[in-house]
Amino acid sequence: EAQVTQNPRYLITVTGKKLTVTCSQNMNHEYMSWYRQDPGLGLRQIYYSMNVEVTDKGDVPEGYKVSRKEKRNFPLILESPSPNQTSLYFCASSLPGTGDYNEQFFGPGTRLTVL
């Protein structure tokens, strides 16, 4: 089944404790992206990746890191989480190009609470 998976789905942690949220897709998509969803703010793009070893900042990259060493994986790293990073996080992937490109397929979400 074509899908985007995220782990963990739920995470409660404490301020300053490094964490990684994994994202994996099995559709051979070049493009992957991370979003955070907060009430009243919709989804905001954190980072995106056009392909392996190619990443760029979205609208809210502060406090986050990403890496893209393999096409299928795009982990989100919080080196020193803070309470304002408490949010619902979504990973998405798509094919690049024109036409039917950039229909993004979303993962199920990771609910992160930073105490």
Next chain:
Amino acid sequence: AQSVTQPDIHITVSEGASLELRCNYSYGATPYLFWYVQSPGQGLQLLLKYFSGDTLVQGIKGFEAEFKRSQSSFNLRKPSVHWSDAAEYFCAVDSGTYKYIFGTGTRLKVLA
């Protein structure tokens, strides 16, 4: 800067009534436009998309949207709402630079 505005935070309609959710965008050229739906506790699912051509696009679940360049709008419509349509709906824009901007969402409530 690009932006997407969904002016209605909440909308309540009766089952069987028609629905229109509004979306306005701010961008110099014609962007790629999308509507996504998020059911409670779920991820986002694409309803429909507009790239070019016919300005009235059909999507899944009986939804359609009309692109109006003069109004910078991409409103979502459904002629008869079902109780299962209760969800949150997001309009999104991609300017072609792989940076996506989502609206703040409209939460739809359906009365039986």
